[in-house]
Amino acid sequence: MKVMQLLPELNSGGVERGTLEIARALVAAGHQSVVVSNGGRLVPELEAEGTQHIQLPIHKKSLLSLLQVGALRKAILAEQPDILHVRSRVPAWLTHFALKGIPQHLRPHLISTVHGFYSVNRYSAIMTQAEKVIAVSSSVVDYIRQHYPACPPESIVKIYRGIDPKAFPHGYQPPAQWFHQVFLDYPELENKFILCLPGRITRLKGHETLIALMQQLKHYPQLHAVVVGGADPKKQAYLDELEQNIQQQQLAERITFVGHRSDIREWLAFSDVVLSLSNQAETFGRTALEALSVGTPVIGWNRGGVAEILSAIYPQGLIEVDHSQQLIETVKQHIEQPQHVKAVTQFSLENMCQRTLALYQSIIDEPKRTTIA
The missing domain is CATH 3.40.50.2000 (Glycogen Phosphorylase B;)
Structure with a gap:
C-alpha cells in the first residue's frame, strides 16, 4: 500500500516523531511512504530511511494557506496514495478542500490522528471528520466523544503512542x-x-x-x-x-x-x-x-x-x-526510601506501528466511505 502522511513541519515534537516512526514501519514492511510538510531538520533522516518527502507550505494558520490547495491536490493525484493520514488541523483543512476537487472514485481513504486537546470549535472539528480517527489515549477518546458527538463512536480507534524499549532500556545508566x-x-x-x-x-x-x-x-x-x-x-x-x-x-x-x-x-x-x-x-x-x-x-x-x-x-x-x-x-x-520501577512492557513502539499499519490495511480492504462533502 501507499500512505501519504501530512503535517505542518518536520522539526521536533511528538507529532513529528510519530510521523517518522510510522514512515519507518511502512518502509520496513515493504510499503510506500510519502510525507507532505513544510520541511524541517528531520527531513534528511526521513528520506535516508526510504520515505519520499514533498515540501509544501501547509503549516500556517492563515487564509493564504488556501493557496496551497491546488498544489496539494496535484500531489495527491500524482502520487495516488491508498491512504491520506492527516496529523494536524491546517493540513487537514487543506486536504479537505483538495479532495473536494477529486472525483469520488479517485479519492484516497482518509485517516486522522487527534494528538492534542484542541480548542473546541469548527476549526478543530475537521480532525474528527475522517473514515477513522486515531486517538492517542483514552483521555483523547473521551475528549472526542464529549465535544464532537457527530463523530461516530465506531470511527474512533485508540492507539497509544509508544516508545522503543531498546532506546530506553530498563536500568540504563549514562557512561x-x-x-x-x-x-x-x-x-x-x-x-x-x-x-x-x-x-x-x-x-x-x-x-x-x-x-x-x-x-x-x-x-x-x-x-x-x-x-x-x-x-x-x-x-x-x-x-x-x-x-x-x-x-x-x-x-x-x-x-x-x-x-x-x-x-x-x-x-x-x-x-x-x-x-x-x-x-x-x-x-x-x-x-x-x-x-x-x-x-x-x-x-x-x-x-x-x-x-x-x-x-x-x-x-x-x-x-x-x-x-x-x-x-x-x-x-x-x-x-x-528510594522506590523501584519494574520493567515496562506496555506502550511499545512496535505495538503502535503494528496497530496503525493494520488499521491502514483494514480500511483499504473495506468499501470507501468519506465524510468530505
Whole structure:
C-alpha cells in the first residue's frame, strides 16, 4: 500500500516523531511512504530511511494557506496514495478542500490522528471528520466523544503512542564520560538527590509548582531540582520571571536549568525522580513513559495520558490534581526510601506501528466511505 502522511513541519515534537516512526514501519514492511510538510531538520533522516518527502507550505494558520490547495491536490493525484493520514488541523483543512476537487472514485481513504486537546470549535472539528480517527489515549477518546458527538463512536480507534524499549532500556545508566562532563558543567549536582522537571519553558509545564515544592523541602540539603528544556525566544520573559522568583525564594543554589538537551535519556536515567506537573492534561505523556522505561520513578498529576501511564506502570506516583501537600509527602517518601520501577512492557513502539499499519490495511480492504462533502 501507499500512505501519504501530512503535517505542518518536520522539526521536533511528538507529532513529528510519530510521523517518522510510522514512515519507518511502512518502509520496513515493504510499503510506500510519502510525507507532505513544510520541511524541517528531520527531513534528511526521513528520506535516508526510504520515505519520499514533498515540501509544501501547509503549516500556517492563515487564509493564504488556501493557496496551497491546488498544489496539494496535484500531489495527491500524482502520487495516488491508498491512504491520506492527516496529523494536524491546517493540513487537514487543506486536504479537505483538495479532495473536494477529486472525483469520488479517485479519492484516497482518509485517516486522522487527534494528538492534542484542541480548542473546541469548527476549526478543530475537521480532525474528527475522517473514515477513522486515531486517538492517542483514552483521555483523547473521551475528549472526542464529549465535544464532537457527530463523530461516530465506531470511527474512533485508540492507539497509544509508544516508545522503543531498546532506546530506553530498563536500568540504563549514562557512561562515565557523561557523568564527568555533567559534573564539570554543573558541580552542584554531584552527590545530590535529583528531582527532574523535563519539558519546554512555558507556563503550562508547572515550573512554579516545582519552585514552591523546593521551598517546602528546604530542610533536605541533598535535594536538588533540574529543569531540562529550553526556552523559545518568545518565552525568555517567562524564564526571567522564573529565575527572579527563584532568587527571591533563595533557591538559586537548589535549582539548575540545563536548557534544551539532546541527551534526554541520560538525564532521565540520572534523575532520582521525574516530575510531571503540567497545568493542563497531556494527551499521552511520552517523557513520563521514557523515564519509567529506564527505571526512574515518576510523580505526576492524576489526569490525562500521564495518569493512564502511571495507573498501568507506577500507580504510587499518582497525585491528586493540584494537591500540593500530597505532592510534598510523595516526594519525601521517595527521598527517604528510594522506590523501584519494574520493567515496562506496555506502550511499545512496535505495538503502535503494528496497530496503525493494520488499521491502514483494514480500511483499504473495506468499501470507501468519506465524510468530505
